[in-house]
Amino acid sequence: MLQFQSFYLHKVEEFLRSRLSVLDVKMGHTLLCLRGFFFLNLLYRGQAQDAVLTIEPNWTTFFTGESVTFKCDITGDKGSDWVYSIYWNDQEWLPNNKHESYELHSLTPGYNGAYHCFFYQKGSTKKSNTIYLNVSDRPKAVLTVSPSWPSPGASVTLDCSVDHPSAGWSFYWYKAVPKPSHNSYNSYDYELLPGSENGTEQHLFIIDGQTHTAGYVCRAGRGDPVYYSGQSQPKFVWSGDLNSAASLTVSPDSVQHFSKTSVLLSCEGISTEWRVRTFTKPDYLYRCSSWGTMTGSTCTITRGWLSGVFWCESETGQFSNAVNITKYDYEMILVSPVRPVAEGRSVTLSCKFKTGTVLYNVDFYKDDKLIQNDTRKELTISAVSKSDEGFYQCKRRDPADGWTSPESWFSVKLAASGPGKASQFPILLIVGLLGGVVLIILLLLFLYLYRKSKDSCCIRSQRTNQGPATDHMINQDEIQNMPQYSTLLHGDRCLYETIGGPVEAGNGASNEPEESLYLNVAADQ
The missing domain is CATH 1.10.287 (Helix Hairpins)
Known part of the structure; x- marks a missing residue:
């Protein structure tokens, strides 16, 4: 044609x-x-009767359990006697359908392939375009948190991704709530975070003011009704700060421990039932029973080697502070506190041999830099500051063995009030209040004197109108001859000042009581 x-x-x-x-x-x-123009017009008219296959939603990838709708149509005018079949991989799959759409539910990877529509009308046929359907297994969400050890009150960023990215995803965010210890199948319930009820378009979610240890999960969803991805593994944000509801103490108080040393992890706080959890790489979450013995609220580590982050969880849904512990078969270890040390406090680090002896012929390093190599067997920081934070280790000076301890992170937390600040604050507050009171008193006194001076001026003016000869007025020339009062002249104001002294005899005022003399100065600039 x-x-x-x-x-x-x-x-x-x-x-x-x-x-x-x-x-x-x-x-x-x-x-x-x-x-x-004619050619394109005829070409368009020739294609105007073509068959077309579309799918809804128009996604490149579908997942197990989702649905898709096939729509077979002929563009332009068409009669009512058209029927069509849907072909799958060139085989007739849905024959003799008069409806324009067909919905396929509960997709599986077995539906992958090429689809097209084939129309029939009184011996005429038309074949549509081909669409390739790709169905994958249900995707799983992957959550990352940053930072894992934030400073108290800092912001934490949650990042949720999907194994097989595709169009239309929204993201849902949850916090982990510990279940009672006897529930061994699933340790947590998950509650939607505020602002996440309808999902978020962004794959990032920021939590402001993080103060305590907490666990989070995420998942993605799309479509109506919502099709959800698999839930992510829980990720934790750890805090070293103690809180009143739950706390963890370690005995001996050190990050590093020898393999044969018994280490006790004790939970305290507002609860009657506790469990101790640990997180080890790569992404393994264990209970105390996996590597120790839980007796009441205390877990005793019995395994010879162990390294990870430990914390307590209560039946009331509380998380304790978290601690890093390393337990291996070393020749020597660095003894450093497991919890952050507040600024201004004193701290002592030492190096121990596996027999328990504190070594003296050792050098101390911070971030791989030598910081002490004298005869002292301990490293003492008298007033800790944030600059002291870092990785510490010790090395024996004896070249025959060259023993070196593992590195441990020494953490410093900002004190609410540093040394001396707590005592200075009340003093500054009292001084500020007293200063404010004095300023108010001075202001009131100034207003009182100004009002009194104004009233006296009015009285003097009345006397001047009644009898100018009886007043003791000093004119402009007299003031200029009196240098001690020349500074009163300023601007266009009338200044008043009391001059003390008795009235001289002979001025017609000897029978009146002694009074003050007022200066009435009209300054013309």
């Missing part, structure tokens, strides 16, 4: 050229454009 149309256009063009040869080049271009 298209070949015939092209041939027809070619003949029409030859005829027009033979009749219009006198036209200029511009007309020739016009004819070429006209030819292109």
